[in-house]
Amino acid sequence: MKGFLPVAAVGLLLAGCAAAAPDDQLRLGYLGNLTHATAMVGVANGFFQKSLGDTRLTTQVFNAGPAEMTALLGGQLDAAYVGPSSALNGYVRSHGQALKIVAGATMGGAELVVRAGIDTPAQLRGKTLATPQLGNTQDVALRYWLSQHGMKTTPDGGGDVAVRPQDNATTLDQFRAGKIDGAWLPEPWASRLVIEARATVLVDENDLWPGGHFASTDLVVSTKFLREHPDTVRRLIAGELATNDWIAGNSAQAAKTVNTELRRLTGAALTEPEISRAWDEQQVTEDPLASTVGVQADHAVSVGLMSATDLRGIVDVGPLNAELEAAGKVKVDDAGLGDRQ
Known part of the structure; x- marks a missing residue:
């Protein structure tokens, strides 16, 4: 990686590895963009908190993914909705140790x-x-x-x-x-x-x-948090599934919810033409579209923004597939980017 995380982030990573957040709390990051609609609706409508039960959800909003990954690498977040390139950045910079992509969120947009x-x-x-x-x-x-x-x-x-x-x-x-x-x-x-x-x-x-399908937002989880609190991660994913189901069945209301959240997070709501146009440019999904993540990695290497790296292990769809199966839904594929055998 030709470095987008400051050198200090390496020290933060080591500090973050020293102590995971307790199971009574899950710290979630996301962006104030429409491509993070799952995060905004899930937080605003309480789907995540309901699924997490006694585990308290705390949130932090960022402007862009690299800054969010600095926080995750530094042990300040347990999970984050983030663009694939930023997730790749964090994975490569931490030598494959810091995070796992555990679900999708949005394609397009x-x-x-x-x-x-x-x-x-x-x-x-x-x-x-x-x-x-x-x-x-x-x-x-x-x-x-x-x-x-x-x-x-x-x-x-x-x-x-x-x-x-x-x-x-x-x-x-x-x-x-x-x-x-x-x-x-x-x-x-x-x-x-x-x-x-x-x-x-x-x-x-x-x-x-x-097919017009590419991952624009995925859900990543700290490897340490996933290892120590796998049930909490499954409950977070269950909250995402409930959120996306609600969005799919209540599109107009979901758009209004997101617009209200944008006003809260950025100080300004979108006009009706803006929210209508932007909402139609994207689609929520639980599938991380791992095959497109691999292609995005190739693109980053091609333009000198990432060093070539074996990405096997960056994706763990086990918890997601367990929740999908329990809900009677079709499982997703890790496109060969799952843990090394």
């Missing part, structure tokens, strides 16, 4: 939006684009897509296209001010740029994947 008049990849040469954070899932997706069109990028913003990792709210402000030319963003930020700032869609990431 990311776009490259640009200024009107930019209609082809070639027109991006010499331009400045934004992503949520260096090494996060959208950052990797943008850099790989640019490389496929013959354009190089560097982590420090050099190359044929300048990539500027920054807070999503800053991206909206800078796009309006003409300081950047576009951004590869998760929802609802892509929709906000389209509706509020008249950006146009150059790439819908769904179009880049077979």
Whole structure:
């Protein structure tokens, strides 16, 4: 890994390994993005807490996945909803010791939006684009897509296209001010740029994947917490299944719940056109879509954001499949990324 976690995080990792959180508490991280709808609805409607029973749920909200992974590696979180690239980052940086992907959450929900008049990849040469954070899932997706069109990028913003990792709210402000030319963003930020700032869609990431399916958010758990509290992890996953079932059966109400949570977390709700557009760009799922996680790892290696690593062991769908079987649902596959035999 060509380092997105600060050196201090290595020390935090060791500190985190010294003592796991007690079973009377589960510390969950997630982002204030629409692609984390499962987390927001599960927390707001009490599905997680009901499933966890006497285990108290505490939450922390982050702007982007790499910062969230720093917290997990540092022992400040037990579980986190996070983009696959950030999960890969944490796994590789900890030499395969720190975490497991135990479930999916969302597929889809990311776009490259640009200024009107930019209609082809070639027109991006010499331009400045934004992503949520260096090494996060959208950052990797943008850099790989640019490389496929013959354009190089560097982590420090050099190359044929300048990539500027920054807070999503800053991206909206800078796009309006003409300081950047576009951004590869998760929802609802892509929709906000389209509706509020008249950006146009150059790439819908769904179009880049077979069947339009790719993991944009997965649930990861600290390896130590999973080992010491497997029943708590199963109850957390059961809470996710209940959440996703409710979302599937109450789509309009779920969108309103998420919008209320976005107001609580960010200080501003989405307009009706924004929540409607963004909600339709994604889909909740329990399946971590492990095969696409492996491809995303290849993309990160290709653009120099991750060292090549044996990923067998990063996925553990055992607890998820146990809950799926108990619910009479179809089990999911780990795509060969389960524990080494």
